[in-house]
Structure formats: C-alpha cells, structure tokens
Amino acid sequence: MLNSLLLTILICIIVCVIIMGIVWLWAKKINNAGVVDIFWSFNFPVIALLLLILADGFQTRKWLICGMVIIWGSRLGTHLGRRVIKHLHEEEGRYTQLRKEWAPKADQKFFTFFQAQGLSNVFLSVPFFIITQNKEPELSIFEFVGLGLWVIAILGEARADWQLDQFKKDPDNKGKLCDTGLWHYSRHPNYFFEWLIWISYFIFALGSPYGFLAIISPAIILYLLFKVTGIPATEEQSIRSKGELYVQYQQTTSAFFPWFKRK
Template identity: 65%
Template sequence: MNYKHLLFIALISLIACCTIMFLIWLWAKKIKNAGVVDVFWALNFPVITIITFFLSDGFETRKLIICGMFLIAELRLGLHLWQRVIGHLGEEEGRYQQLRKEWGKDAERNFAVFFQFQAISNVLLAIPFFIITANSSTEIHILEYIGIGIWLIAFFGEMIADNQLAAFKKDPNNKGKVCDTGLWYYSRHPNYFFEWLTWMAYFIFALATPWGILAIISPAIILYLLLKVTGVPNNEEQNLRSKPVAYKKYQETTSAFFPWGKKGR
C-alpha cells in the first residue's frame, strides 16, 4: 500500500472540499441560510469518490463496489437534504437560527469556520474509503461481503425512516404532533442510527484491507457527532421548543438512538 499516494489523494480531496465549502459559505451568507451546509456536506462525498476512483491504484472490482456503495448512499442523502433545505431557502432551520442568535455579530465568521470544519470532517470520514481503494488484492474477502450486507440494511433503513418522517410532516393534521410510527416507534432518531450503521459497514469492509482497523475513526466520529454535537442534541432541543409536551412524552417512552421497544411497556 502506497501511503504517500494515499496522502496525496486525501490532500486533493481536502482542497476540493474546502473550496466547495468556501463557495457555499459565500452563498449561505448572501441568502442568510446556513442550513445549506448539510446538503453540501453530503454532496462532498461523491466528489471525494470521483477523485479517489480515478487516482487510487487498488483492485478495480473492489473500487467499483465501494465507490458504488459510497456514491449511492451519499447521493441519496444529499438529494434528500436538497429537497428539505433548498425547497425552503427563505426559512433557516431552527438549530441554525439558534446558533445565529448565540453567536450574534460573530455569526458569519463562526459559520465560515464551521463550514471549513465540515469539509475537514468529509476527508476524515473518508479514511475507510481511501484505505479500501488502495487494496490491490484480487480476492473479495468474507468481511467485505458482510460489509455489503450491513450496508444494504443501513441504506434501506435510513431511506425508509426519512420517507416516513417526510410523509408525516406533509400531513397538515400532524402539525404540532410527534412522528412515532414505523421505525420512529422504536427510536427517536432511526435515520441517525442507520446513518451510523452505514459507516460501520464501511469499517467492516475495510477490515479486509491491511491497516483497515484505522477505519474505526469514521463510525466513531459519526457516533460522537450524532449523539453529542450536531445530531441528537440539536434536534431534541428544537423539538422540545416547538412541541414541548408531546416530545417530552416521546422522550420518556422511546429510545434516543438504537431501535428498541417502548420503555415502561
């Protein structure tokens, strides 16, 4: 495995992602909507995919498999976020409105730094991808097949959860209510759980490659971000502000992350 070549690919990816995020920050500043960062965070991964596919020197079949998995998952997420955010550009999401209030006159400067950190996270999270595409072995390992199986469960699980929530929100009769049907009956954030499971699939896939254990950094970072930073905490705060009584009851009976049975039943 040529580590200098891997670093070169990572550097090119970082330059591309940072440039994209700088341009998106300029746009977000103009329209006063920082929520667009979520869309392009997801869409940066297809950019990394294309760069890595053409520059890496691993086994072609393995590259096609992992690139296909990565591209499909992140394009689906990016397009889902596009519909959610771009369709309402005039109204910034509550969590970004809250950050704007907290940061006050420093908001735009802080958002500029925040956007660049998102670009850096893109490259850090792509570590499994860099490692896998450098593997020159012509044999597809059993761990890679297991990774594909887990990825399929995660991909369809996240897509179903997103579609269930979108359908719930479209119904005007559900205004002020909490979505607690389908996968949302078992977890308050099934979409986040399956997003994390997707990265676990990449990690397991990477274990068939020398130094693949380093890929654990991706699901570890994703889990930390989802549980402690931008995922569950921000989402829960926003839901408690918009529907305090209903969401508090939902919190008391439903698992925050891992799908599980109802508490107290």
C-alpha cells in the first residue's frame, strides 16, 4: 500500500511539473506570468483524475472526493482563465511587480516559481491522497459534513466571483471599487470561501485513517492568503491602482471574513 501511494505521488509530481514547465514556456513567449494561476487551479482536477485511476480506495468515496475536486478546480480555473485571456498581453500588476523585482533574471526565477506551484499542487493534495486510499466501504459523518460545507463554500466563492464580474462589466464602474454584495462586508470574500473549501476537504478527510494530517492544507492556504501571494500582493496592487480610495475601503471592511463589517 505504501509503495503504491508513493508511486502515485511521484506520478502526480512528474505530471504537474511537466505541465508547469510547458506553461512557463508559454508565459515566457507571451510575457505574461499570470497564466500560472489558471493552471495551478487546473492541476488539481488532473491530480483527481490520476487518483481515480491509480488509488485503490473505496470507489464511491473516490468518485465523491475526486468529483468535488474536479468541479472546484475546473470552475476556478475557468473563471481565472476568462479573466486572464481578456488581457492576455497585459500582465497582471502583481506579476509585473515581481518581474521588476526579479530583473534581470526574471525568466529564470519565474521558472522556479512555476515549478514550485506545480509541487504545491501535489503537497496541498494531502487530503485527497489520504481519502482515496481509504478502503472502508461505508461513508462516515465527517464525509457528509465535509460535502455539505463544500457545497456552501463553492456556491459562496462562485457568488463572490460573479458579483465582481458583474461590477466590472458596467462601464459606469470604471475606476471604482466593488463594494456591493459580499464585497460590502469583506475585501476578499472569494479568498474566504476558497479557504472554506479547503476546510471542507480537511473535514472530509477526518473520516479516513490519518485524516488529521489533512489540516496541513487549509493551514498552508491560510498562511499563503494572509502572508504571501493572496491578500498582501492583491492589496498592494489595489493601492497602486486605486490609491486613497482603496485605503478608505480597507478601513471600513474586514480583510477576510464576510460577516464582520467594520464601523
């Protein structure tokens, strides 16, 4: 069983780093590193498909968790893809800033960055590896609770993305900040629901042996959102583009939790 799991992990690593290598070549050609976000999302459905084929756990459980991952990753990747493709030759501000900071070796550093993203796909998939190895023929309460929370979270994330898209489509909103719907209560409701999705995977994994180890995934996602590529980079770019308007928005809204509105 251990050898089979290690082989599965190794195959997932090889596939993800190859995908990210190809994506880096494309990004280098079009001078737009933002495409990495699209394929970081799509790599999770790829891993899920590999687990459907390679993992030897209970089939119903495998199909359930892999279906959840495929739906979530495909929706997120498609959403990001539409956004990036619209401005394919105009790199997002976060990556433009990195390109400046990493000059004159930006291409080499972006290659390392892309490969790290591919490895992170596999590392963050700890819950999926644990769950798809579970041969217990009955689903547990943890798995039903995890599924229920996942439904709420993915609908919330999709709602937040839709609200922002609708706001941006209105030409009257050019230069303005989206502060309607969920965005009225949180500066990053999409990030919040994204994290909640990872919490649902952790809860689902608790129904399997060693499922507690899956806590590493939502913990890392939370750290990345608050300290690395999520909120800090996004807000720095928003301040650069919106200035005082965004600073005022920061002062009246929660950075993360949608139900906490500042006075």
